[in-house]
Structures are given as C-alpha cells and as structure tokens.
Amino acid sequence: MKRVLLIALISLTMIGLFAANGTLLLAKSSPTSIGSSKAAAETMGTASQLYEAGHYLQAVQAYQQLVDQGFADSALFYNLGNAYFKQGDYGRAIVNYRRAQELAPRDADIEANLTLARAQAVDEFQAVESSGFLSTVGQAVKSWFSLNEVAMTALGAWILLVLLMIVTSATKSGSIWRKGLQYSLAATTVFLVVGVLALGSILYVDSNQAEGVIVAAEVNVTSGPGTQYVTEFTLHDGAEVQVVESRGSWVRLALPGGELEGWVPAESVEPVTS
Numbered sequence: 596m597k598r599v600l601l602i603a604l605i606s607l608t609m610i611g612l613f614a615a616n617g618t619l620l621l622a623k624s625s626p627t628s629i630g631s632s633k634a635a636a637e638t639m640g641t642a643s644q645l646y647e648a649g650h651y652l653q654a655v656q657a658y659q660q661l662v663d664q665g666f667a668d669s670a671l672f673y674n675l676g677n678a679y680f681k682q683g684d685y686g687r688a689i690v691n692y693r694r695a696q697e698l699a700p701r702d703a704d705i706e707a708n709l710t711l712a713r714a715q716a717v718d719e720f721q722a723v724e725s726s727g728f729l730s731t732v733g734q735a736v737k738s739w740f741s742l743n744e745v746a747m748t749a750l751g752a753w754i755l756l757v758l759l760m761i762v763t764s765a766t767k768s769g770s771i772w773r774k775g776l777q778y779s780l781a782a783t784t785v786f787l788v789v790g791v792l793a794l795g796s797i798l799y800v801d802s803n804q805a806e807g808v809i810v811a812a813e814v815n816v817t818s819g820p821g822t823q824y825v826t827e828f829t830l831h832d833g834a835e836v837q838v839v840e841s842r843g844s845w846v847r848l849a850l851p852g853g854e855l856e857g858w859v860p861a862e863s864v865e866p867v868t869s
Contacts, residue, residue, distance in 0.1 A: 639657075646678055651678045651681040655679060670695075671695075673691070676689075676708065685712050686833045687808075689808050700741055715833060716831070717831035720834070745794045756780065756787055763776040806866070807846075809836065811864075813831050814864075817857055817859075836864065837850075838866060845859070846858065
C-alpha cells in the first residue's frame with residue numbers, strides 16, 4: 596500500500612508539473628478565442644457584415660482590432676486574409692492564411708485560399724525540403740496537427756500512463772489483469788514517446804525557422820542593414836522568406852534554401868508567427 600501511495604504522490608507531482616508547462620504552452624500558442632468574449636463576437640460579426648457589403652478596408656480594420664487585442668483563432672485569421680486578398684494585398688493575405696493554417700492545418704478552405712493567394716505572388720521560389728531529422732518531422736507533423744492538438748495528446752498520454760502505473764502496482768502479481776495492464780503500459784509509453792517527439796519537433800521548427808512574408812509592393816534586398824549598401828536583388832509582395840535576424844529597423848532574411856540572403860527594412864516583412 597505504501598508503494599502505491601508513493602507512486603501516486605510522485606506521479607501526481609509530475610502530472611502537475613507537466614500540466615503547468617502544458618498550460619503555459621497552450622496560453623502562449625493560443626491567444627484568447629473569439630467565443631470567450633461577447634464584445635469580440637460582436638466585433639467579429641460587424642467585420643463580417645462589412646466584408647459582405649464590400650467594405651474591405653473597414654473589415655480589415657475591425658478584424659485587425661481583434662488581433663491587436665490578443666484574440667486569435669483560425670476563423671479570425673482566415674477572414675482577415677480574405678479581406679486583405681480582396682484589396683489586392685496578397686502579402687498580408689498570405690500571412691494571415693498561414694496563421695490560420697497553423698491553428699487549423701487540415702482546413703481545406705484555408706489551404707485553397709492560401710494556394711490562390713500564393714499564385715498572385717510575383718516571385719516564385721522552388722520549395723526546399725527540410726534538412727535534419729527534427730525539422731523534417733516537425734514540418735510533417737505541422738501539416739496535419741496544430742501545436743495545441745499535439746500538446747494535449749501528449750499530456751493525455753502522460754496522465755493515462757500514470758494512472759496505468761498506479762493500477763498495475765495495486766494489481767496482484769501474476770494475474771491476467773496485471774499482464775493486460777503491462778501491455779497497456781508498454782503501448783501507452785510508446786504513444787507518449789511519439790507524442791513528445793512530435794511536440795519537440797514542432798517547437799524546434801518554430802524556434803529555429805522563423806518565417807515571414809514580404810508585404811511591400813517592392814523592396815530592394817541589400818548586402819547590409821542600410822540603404823548605403825549594394826542592392827543584391829529585389830523582392831515583391833507575397834514572397835515568403837526566412838527571417839534570420841533583426842538589427843534595429845532592419846531584418847536579415849534568406850530565400851528558401853538559404854543560398855540568397857540580404858537585408859530589408861523591418862516594415863517590409865511581416866512574421867508569420869505574430
């Protein structure tokens with residue numbers, strides 16, 4: 596009995612730590628949902644009415660107001676992307692479609708509109724496959740699951756594993772029930788390892804591969820952080836890039852593959868992860 600209580604105490608402590616970390620993770624990656632605020636829902640409705648009436652600029656302002664207040668869900672970013680698209684602002688449309696896709700990666704409408712917006716971009720870059728195990732796994736997982744879904748799945752597997760450990764410890768040795776529980780423990784452990792690997796790979800990609808989109812009609816990419824440097828090449832609205840570093844009011848970016856890079860004014864590129 597003492598052994599069971601000890602396992603329960605240790606396990607519950609670890610669950611608490613994991614849950615606390617999970618809560619922080621979810622709070623960081625999932626800002627307040629529109630449905631949690633009556634005022635926000637009303638603003639969302641007003642913005643949608645403006646959009647339907649063809650007042651796209653006012654719709655953008657209303658949707659952006661919600662984003663600035665910390666609200667975020669796939670519908671908000673999707674609608675904001677649509678409003679930008681209607682104005683011909685394809686760079687910001689792509690940014691918001693991609694933000695929506697991070698929250699709802701399996702949504703067919705988001706994927707379709709993102710593809711349509713990308714087709715309007717002047718600069719076309721050939722996609723480069725991710726290099727490295729974690730990058731490859733992270734990109735694959737992100738194409739199907741959101742960060743929250745993976746985090747909640749891993750947390751659920753951990754809680755189930757702890758409960759199985761407690762029940763198995765309290766079950767008589769050699770019994771059929773104990774053998775069944777041991778098989779369940781092994782399967783849940785494997786599931787948890789996969790979940791943690793998936794979660795870690797997503798976090799690795801997000802922290803090491805910051806991405807942005809050019810939102811200026813045209814911008815010169817220079818060899819250094821300033822207009823006095825040589826122009827290396829030019830990018831246009833909608834070009835998707837990797838953000839390497841920031842220095843004052845300038846940002847160093849790289850094209851897919853990393854073969855070409857240079858500096859642009861910070862206001863000409865908007866990060867995908869806000």
